[in-house]
Amino acid sequence: MKRRFFTLHLLQMDQDSGKHQNGWTHACSQRSVEENLQEAAIGDGGSHLVEFSDAMRAVEKALRQVTESKARAQDEASEWKRKYEMERLRVASLEQERDQEREQDPEPCPSPPDSWGHGEPLDSEKADTENGDQSPVGSMNGWQPLHNNSECCKREGICSQQVLRSHSSSSGNISQVSDVMQAAEKASFRLQWGSCMDKKAARRHTHDVVSFECGDITTASRSNKQITLAWDSPPQSVFILSKPHDPTVTALCKEMIRWLKEEKGIGVYVEPLVKKELLDDSSYFGFVQSCETGDEVLHLHCKVDLVITLGGDGTVLWAANMFKGPVPPVVSFSMGSLGFMTPFQTDHYKECLQTLIKGPVYITLRHRLHCQIVRNPDKVKEGEDPCEPEIHLVLNEVSIDRGMSSFLTNLECYCDDIFVTTVQGDGLILSTPSGSTAYSLAAGGSMVHPQVPGILFTPICPHSLSFRPLILPEYVTIRVQVPQNSRGQAWVSFDGKDREQLSEGDALVCHMSAWPVPAACDKESTTDFLRSVREGLHWNLRKRQGTDGHPST
Numbered sequence: 001m002k003r004r005f006f007t008l009h010l011l012q013m014d015q016d017s018g019k020h021q022n023g024w025t026h027a028c029s030q031r032s033v034e035e036n037l038q039e040a041a042i043g044d045g046g047s048h049l050v051e052f053s054d055a056m057r058a059v060e061k062a063l064r065q066v067t068e069s070k071a072r073a074q075d076e077a078s079e080w081k082r083k084y085e086m087e088r089l090r091v092a093s094l095e096q097e098r099d100q101e102r103e104q105d106p107e108p109c110p111s112p113p114d115s116w117g118h119g120e121p122l123d124s125e126k127a128d129t130e131n132g133d134q135s136p137v138g139s140m141n142g143w144q145p146l147h148n149n150s151e152c153c154k155r156e157g158i159c160s161q162q163v164l165r166s167h168s169s170s171s172g173n174i175s176q177v178s179d180v181m182q183a184a185e186k187a188s189f190r191l192q193w194g195s196c197m198d199k200k201a202a203r204r205h206t207h208d209v210v211s212f213e214c215g216d217i218t219t220a221s222r223s224n225k226q227i228t229l230a231w232d233s234p235p236q237s238v239f240i241l242s243k244p245h246d247p248t249v250t251a252l253c254k255e256m257i258r259w260l261k262e263e264k265g266i267g268v269y270v271e272p273l274v275k276k277e278l279l280d281d282s283s284y285f286g287f288v289q290s291c292e293t294g295d296e297v298l299h300l301h302c303k304v305d306l307v308i309t310l311g312g313d314g315t316v317l318w319a320a321n322m323f324k325g326p327v328p329p330v331v332s333f334s335m336g337s338l339g340f341m342t343p344f345q346t347d348h349y350k351e352c353l354q355t356l357i358k359g360p361v362y363i364t365l366r367h368r369l370h371c372q373i374v375r376n377p378d379k380v381k382e383g384e385d386p387c388e389p390e391i392h393l394v395l396n397e398v399s400i401d402r403g404m405s406s407f408l409t410n411l412e413c414y415c416d417d418i419f420v421t422t423v424q425g426d427g428l429i430l431s432t433p434s435g436s437t438a439y440s441l442a443a444g445g446s447m448v449h450p451q452v453p454g455i456l457f458t459p460i461c462p463h464s465l466s467f468r469p470l471i472l473p474e475y476v477t478i479r480v481q482v483p484q485n486s487r488g489q490a491w492v493s494f495d496g497k498d499r500e501q502l503s504e505g506d507a508l509v510c511h512m513s514a515w516p517v518p519a520a521c522d523k524e525s526t527t528d529f530l531r532s533v534r535e536g537l538h539w540n541l542r543k544r545q546g547t548d549g550h551p552s553t
């Protein structure tokens with residue numbers, strides 16, 4: 001039998017425009033027209049010929065309209081495809097030009113300031129800035145990859161310069177010159193997909209997600225596989241975050257700072273209060289730097305190569321919350337009670353840090369949710385923006401609950417503007433896979449491996465027998481709205497902190513952020529996750545049955 005070949009067009013449709021619904025609408029209209037035809041043929045006998053011919057004319061007109069709009073949709077699709085191809089060619093030729101320039105220029109890559117990504121912004125970036133487009137999804141919040149993945153440094157994977165490329169924002173709160181100076185001190189690294197040992201596998205996973213060869217669909221990678229981080233140049237500075245008011249943590253922090261400085265020659269940043277504590281203790285710590293102003297915190301990712309956390313999961317959340325954009329690799333030492341996200345043990349911290357500084361190391365890209373509160377447009381003053389300026393990037397979850405109110409919360413939920421359901425209960429948790437073992441788990445949600453791309457939709461004590469938790473794909477935008485006629489108010493909290501009230505008509509909008517937390521693994525992502533599940537949560541611990549006649553163990 002002759003094989004049939006086919007083409008699938010994958011188009012990135014604008015979710016807001018609803019263009020992706022065209023195909024469905026046409027299919028429905030065509031189906032209803034066919035059904036009308038059948039009904040007309042069966043229902044009408046010979047006595048209503050005039051009515052029947054009118055109906056046929058209407059049907060014919062509807063069919064024509066369907067055909068026309070189908071053609072329009074096909075045109076639109078080809079136009080998108082053409083634009084995509086043109087853009088791809090344009091980027092490829094730009095890359096080629098840059099490669100030629102690099103070949104002519106004997107400077108090794110990276111060479112500050114340009115190869116650190118702080119040179120002239122790309123044309124598209126200029127346009128974004130001029131248009132005032134600060135969207136982290138569309139324009140990546142002013143951050144753009146510098147190179148094509150496979151081309152950068154002529155190696156596979158993603159290198160840090162792709163992640164750390166900034167340009168002066170239109171709000172003017174980023175100083176381009178100081179960025180260049182700071183970034184020039186930073187160590188460069190690469191992320192590779194696949195095992196450190198298996199170079200072929202690493203290369204395979206950098207290719208397209210889906211390929212269509214001879215009509216056969218194959219997937220190269222369905223989610224992020226093992227990711228390794230390899231330093232191109234050794235790390236120069238670390239930022240140590242420690243759980244406050246804990247003498248054991250403070251003691252280890254001091255010891256670690258000394259070791260990093262004296263044995264490794266690595267610079268150290270701490271939070272202002274910790275610096276004060278250190279200086280109160282000894283003037284030796286005068287070399288330790290801290291980020292005093294909001295602007296310094298904003299630029300921290302440009303200065304530090306590694307983030308070290310000393311505490312429990314709360315300290316990891318605290319650290320993640322400090323980075324509102326790219327996050328440097330995070331190394332978490334367990335000094336808390338549970339330590340789900342803290343795989344490293346403090347008793348051999350020197351060996352751990354030595355291995356990490358040398359690399360390569362496995363990392364888990366822990367995705368974060370980008371959350372924003374949108375106030376009821378009817379209640380904001382004319383000319384004011386209903387979107388609150390503060391963006392929250394949560395590593396665990398955003399939860400909306402009934403606070404002190406004794407009424408059930410009523411929350412209307414939409415996924416990409418499609419109505420999902422109304423939550424009636426204590427509230428709702430929108431969790432990342434990393435947060436699936438925290439609050440969401442306590443509310444009955446499933447545990448999800450942190451590398452699985454998705455958003456967990458977990459109700460809190462729903463007053464319904466059938467409201468099971470959902471897991472939605474990572475690309476959706478979720479809107480949770482307090483209805484206008486809600487009896488009570490709702491409270492939203494971000495990783496268990498920063499509680500804010502939502503009144504009638506207010507909404508919370510979230511989607512996956514472009515800035516994950518790259519968390520260093522002790523062994524590798526899956527081993528670490530399963531160990532935490534077993535040892536941290538005692539998952540499925542049960543006394544084993546004995547064989548017949550023998551006692552159980």
Ligand SMILES: NC(=O)c1ccc[n+]([C@@H]2O[C@H](COP(=O)([O-])OP(=O)(O)OC[C@H]3O[C@@H](n4cnc5c(N)ncnc54)[C@H](O)[C@@H]3O)[C@@H](O)[C@H]2O)c1
Nearest residue numbers: 312313314338339340396397434435437438439442495496
């Ligand atoms: N009913 C609940 O289980 C419940 C209620 C409120 C908040 N929380 C969680 O607490 C988090 C805030 O943590 P905190 O340390 O600042 O507050 P906290 O000091 O109250 O600690 C909460 C506990 O949750 C654990 N935890 C945090 N993140 C986790 C994760 N990703 N996987 C497994 N366990 C995790 C911590 O180890 C800690 O034992 C929130 O993000 C939320 O997930 C849970």
Ligand SMILES: Nc1ncnc2c1ncn2[C@@H]1O[C@H](COP(=O)(O)OP(=O)(O)OP(=O)(O)O)[C@@H](O)[C@H]1O
Nearest residue numbers: 241242243244311312313314315318336337338339
């Ligand atoms: N650097 C910091 N500054 C201020 N608060 C912090 C800092 N690090 C952690 N915290 C807060 O301190 C609290 C306790 O921290 P953490 O969760 O790390 O310790 P723990 O409760 O002993 O451990 P676990 O979470 O494993 O039970 C958390 O609420 C966290 O937000």
